[in-house]
Amino acid sequence: MSLGNIEFTTAFSVDNVIFGFDDADLKILLIKRAEEPFANHWALPGALVYHDENLRDAPMRVLKELTGLNNVFLEQVKTFGKVNRHPSGRVITIAYYSLINIHKVAPQAMSFAEEVSWIKIKDVDTLAFDHKEILEYSLDKLRRDVKLRPIGFELLPDTFTLSQLQSLYEAVLDKELDKRNFRKKILSMKLLLDVKEYQQGVAHRPAKLFSFDPERYLTLKSEGFNFEI
Amino acid sequence: MSLGNIEFTTAFSVDNVIFGFDDADLKILLIKRAEEPFANHWALPGALVYHDENLRDAPMRVLKELTGLNNVFLEQVKTFGKVNRHPSGRVITIAYYSLINIHKVAPQAMSFAEEVSWIKIKDVDTLAFDHKEILEYSLDKLRRDVKLRPIGFELLPDTFTLSQLQSLYEAVLDKELDKRNFRKKILSMKLLLDVKEYQQGVAHRPAKLFSFDPERYLTLKSEGFNFEI
Numbered sequence: 001m002s003l004g005n006i007e008f009t010t011a012f013s014v015d016n017v018i019f020g021f022d023d024a025d026l027k028i029l030l031i032k033r034a035e036e037p038f039a040n041h042w043a044l045p046g047a048l049v050y051h052d053e054n055l056r057d058a059p060m061r062v063l064k065e066l067t068g069l070n071n072v073f074l075e076q077v078k079t080f081g082k083v084n085r086h087p088s089g090r091v092i093t094i095a096y097y098s099l100i101n102i103h104k105v106a107p108q109a110m111s112f113a114e115e116v117s118w119i120k121i122k123d124v125d126t127l128a129f130d131h132k133e134i135l136e137y138s139l140d141k142l143r144r145d146v147k148l149r150p151i152g153f154e155l156l157p158d159t160f161t162l163s164q165l166q167s168l169y170e171a172v173l174d175k176e177l178d179k180r181n182f183r184k185k186i187l188s189m190k191l192l193l194d195v196k197e198y199q200q201g202v203a204h205r206p207a208k209l210f211s212f213d214p215e216r217y218l219t220l221k222s223e224g225f226n227f228e229i
Numbered sequence: 230m231s232l233g234n235i236e237f238t239t240a241f242s243v244d245n246v247i248f249g250f251d252d253a254d255l256k257i258l259l260i261k262r263a264e265e266p267f268a269n270h271w272a273l274p275g276a277l278v279y280h281d282e283n284l285r286d287a288p289m290r291v292l293k294e295l296t297g298l299n300n301v302f303l304e305q306v307k308t309f310g311k312v313n314r315h316p317s318g319r320v321i322t323i324a325y326y327s328l329i330n331i332h333k334v335a336p337q338a339m340s341f342a343e344e345v346s347w348i349k350i351k352d353v354d355t356l357a358f359d360h361k362e363i364l365e366y367s368l369d370k371l372r373r374d375v376k377l378r379p380i381g382f383e384l385l386p387d388t389f390t391l392s393q394l395q396s397l398y399e400a401v402l403d404k405e406l407d408k409r410n411f412r413k414k415i416l417s418m419k420l421l422l423d424v425k426e427y428q429q430g431v432a433h434r435p436a437k438l439f440s441f442d443p444e445r446y447l448t449l450k451s452e453g454f455n456f457e458i
Binding site for chain 1: 281308
């Protein structure tokens, strides 16, 4: 019942693509590697899967070991498997992605991560392994997903202004949006609840705050919408 | 630069979930395995990835070796990696799916496939490995996808009647649809071209034939729609 030795000289890893938003820019959580291969290079927080570990448990364990983050909802994106993507041997990697609110977490560098940092997507240059390709694919998926499902809201505070929401969509889609069309489209989805409060401590006229309607959010998350903007 | 031996005692495979439609039922292409493990059991057409083979080339090579099918557009669905999913060792598998028109292909059993057959989804009982779980996940994805993108059309002949199209959606979604609503919704997408021809050789009054508008098809495929039915 052996499958032969040749194919068993392979390994698999997980890599986490953690997107964050800080009211202006879309960012990505990267680690600086303390170990070879690619020592001192920025990389996605990833590592090999243990032999006795179910695949679905690996990305959260790895993220926790490298950054201390816990309870992050990670969704499988795609598996990458070019023959030479890892210099040490044949390693395919399963990429996961997540959206988190930067202000709600405090990642810390641990294990073979000597540094951990939120870096603006626009400023990401080269990355270790094929991580740039993985980031770009995941960013494309995020851009498709925010047009079909209201997932982007996970990047906002609990209450937010329409301008903040527009900034989020502009940062994710990397383009300016028409204010009037954007508001019309968002309000037509009946996804927002008017929380009857206003911004505080701002120099300009305070804007109305909204939260999302959790029930409607779940409906749109399962059924989808077509947010052409 | 070694990554240690423990993690390198693993392998990865690809499994293909090929959906077909024969004017009435949604079917799945299965092979009967001639080899252990799971000899004489029905399974998805899958096999190990070669050590020197890019992952993206593996599913088509495997499908061709087992069934003779070629030039099938395969899309990665998800990677499955429970610790004990394969009795011979630690094997994760990358699942791919495709939609093809049953009448346009003639699969043949080859290699360790001693039989190949289109089996109605409804009649699929147990399968080798975790292939039943993979099939069910892929079917869920297909059901989500046909509501968001016009991919289902790949299962139809080049020209088709509105009834055939409705039968396709009914078979995929496994529910009866209201004829009037269905037609209204489909026609409102302006996806169909009236080819100015009628069915031939039918006992009832021949129905109008349509094809899809390739340009509009590509637009909807990239931008999506929300087909609530």
